[in-house]
Amino acid sequence: MNAFRESVEAMIPALRRYARALTRDADIADDLVQDTLVRALRSERLFLGGDIRSWLYTILTNLNRNRRRSLARKPQFTEFFDTAADASGTEAEGRDIARALATLPEEQRSVLLLVTLEGLSYREVADIQGAPIGTVMSRLARARAHVKTSIEGQRPALRRVK
Amino acid sequence: MTNSNIPVTEDELHAFVDNELPTERRADVEAWLATHPDDAERVHSWRTMADELHARYDRVADEAVPKRLELERLARQPQRWVYGAVAATLVAFIAGGAAGWIGRGAAASPSSFQNFTLDALEAHRLYVVEVRHPVEVDASERTHMQQWLSKRVGYPIKAPELDGAGLKLVGGRLLPGPQAPAAFLMYESPTGERFTLYTSRAATPNTQMRYATRANDGALYWADRGVGYVLSGPDSNKDRLQQVARSVYDQTEKAGG
Numbered sequence: 001m002n003a004f005r006e007s008v009e010a011m012i013p014a015l016r017r018y019a020r021a022l023t024r025d026a027d028i029a030d031d032l033v034q035d036t037l038v039r040a041l042r043s044e045r046l047f048l049g050g051d052i053r054s055w056l057y058t059i060l061t062n063l064n065r066n067r068r069r070s071l072a073r074k075p076q077f078t079e080f081f082d083t084a085a086d087a088s089g090t091e092a093e094g095r096d097i098a099r100a101l102a103t104l105p106e107e108q109r110s111v112l113l114l115v116t117l118e119g120l121s122y123r124e125v126a127d128i129q130g131a132p133i134g135t136v137m138s139r140l141a142r143a144r145a146h147v148k149t150s151i152e153g154q155r156p157a158l159r160r161v162k
Numbered sequence: 163m164t165n166s167n168i169p170v171t172e173d174e175l176h177a178f179v180d181n182e183l184p185t186e187r188r189a190d191v192e193a194w195l196a197t198h199p200d201d202a203e204r205v206h207s208w209r210t211m212a213d214e215l216h217a218r219y220d221r222v223a224d225e226a227v228p229k230r231l232e233l234e235r236l237a238r239q240p241q242r243w244v245y246g247a248v249a250a251t252l253v254a255f256i257a258g259g260a261a262g263w264i265g266r267g268a269a270a271s272p273s274s275f276q277n278f279t280l281d282a283l284e285a286h287r288l289y290v291v292e293v294r295h296p297v298e299v300d301a302s303e304r305t306h307m308q309q310w311l312s313k314r315v316g317y318p319i320k321a322p323e324l325d326g327a328g329l330k331l332v333g334g335r336l337l338p339g340p341q342a343p344a345a346f347l348m349y350e351s352p353t354g355e356r357f358t359l360y361t362s363r364a365a366t367p368n369t370q371m372r373y374a375t376r377a378n379d380g381a382l383y384w385a386d387r388g389v390g391y392v393l394s395g396p397d398s399n400k401d402r403l404q405q406v407a408r409s410v411y412d413q414t415e416k417a418g419g
Contacts, residue, residue: 013223020222097214116212
C-alpha cells in the first residue's frame with residue numbers, strides 16, 4: 001500500500017467517529033465514510049499533497065451537506081428506539097449530548113464536532129467549511145450556547161445563522 | 163503586549179478552551195476566570211461538553227473497521243463500479259428512485275434501507291386508497307397467494323395473523339422491489355384503517371427498526387436475515403404501528419424469514 005493510502009486508512013476510525021456524531025445513525029454514518037473513501041481513492045492522482053486529514057473531513061462534510069439538502073424533500077428517518085426514557089448514568093448523558101447535537105443547525109454541529117471531538121484548529125475548520133474564521137468562531141459559540149441550554153433542559157429559540 | 167486589565171472577550175474564552183489563545187494571554191484569562199464565576203462556569207461547561215462528546219463517540223473510533231470500509235476492498239472494485247457507487251448515491255438521493263440501484267453489484271449499498279422504505283411507502287400510499295382493487299389476490303385465496311408470492315420473491319411468504327391487533331388480511335400483490343420482486347400484503351381494521359406489509363430481499367442482512375414518516379403515513383423498516391420488511395400505516399398512532407410491527411416481526415422470525 002502506498003503512502004497516500006496508508007494516510008487515508010489511518011483516518012478511517014476518526015472519520016467514522018465524526019460521521020457518527022454528525023448523523024447519529026450508524027448505517028448512514030458508514031455510508032458517508034464509504035462514499036468519502038471512494039471519492040478519495042478516485043482522486044488519488046489528483047491529490048497534490050497537503051493535509052490529507054483536512055481534505056477527508058472536507059469531503060465528508062460536503063457529502064453530508066448534499067445528503068441533508070436532498071433529504072429536506074424526503075421523509076425523515078430516525079432510529080425508532082433511540083428515545084428510551086429509562087436510560088441512566090453515562091448512557092443517559094450520551095443520549096443527552098446526542099439529542100442536543102440533533103437540534104443544532106448543520107454548520108454549527110459540524111464546527112463543534114470538528115473542534116472539540118476531532119481536535120482541528122479554527123483555521124482548518126474555516127478551510128473545511130469554506131468560511132471566514134470569524135464565522136467559524138461565531139458558529140462554535142452559538143453551538144456551545146445551544147447545547148448548554150439544551151442539556152440544561154431549556155430549549156433556546158432557534159435562530160437561523162448563516 | 164497584553165494587559166490583564168483588558169477585559170476578556172467571549173471569543174478569547176473559546177480560544178482558551180480550544181488551545182488557540184496566544185500563550186502570553188493565557189495567564190490573563192486564568193486570572194479573569196478566578197474573579198468572574200459566570201465565565202468560569204461557562205468554560206467549565208464547555209469542557210464538560212467536550213468530555214461528554216468523547217465519552218459518547220470515541221468508542222466508534224475504537225471499533226473494528228467494518229469490512230465494507232476496507233480500502234483494499236474499495237480500491238479493488240472495478241472502476242466502473244466505483245463511479246457507479248458515487249453516481250448511484252447521488253441518483254438515489256436526488257431522485258429517490260430505484261434507477262441508480264439497478265445493475266449495481268451485490269457489494270455496498272449506500273442507504274439502501276431508505277430507498278427500500280420509500281418504495282414501500284409509495285406502494286402503501288398508492289394502494290390503501292384503492293376501494294375496488296386494493297389487491298391482486300384476495301384473502302379468500304390465501305394459500306394460493308402465499309405459494310405464488312413465495313415463488314416470486316424467492317423465500318417463504320406466510321401472511322402474518324394480525325387478528326390480535328384487530329386487523330384482517332385483505333389480500334396481496336406482487337410489486338417490483340429495490341433489487342428483487344416484493345410481496346405486498348394489505349390488512350384492514352373494522353373501522354377501515356389500512357396497514358400494509360412490504361417485503362423483499364434486502365442488501366443489509368440485519369438492522370434495527372427504523373421509523374419514517376411522510377404525509378400521513380408512518381413506516382417501520384427492519385431487516386432480518388437478508389429479508390427487508392416495511393410495515394406502513396397511519397402515522398397518527400406510533401404505538402399502534404409498533405405493536406403491529408412487533409407482531410409481524412415475531413411471526414416472520416418464527417417462520418424463518
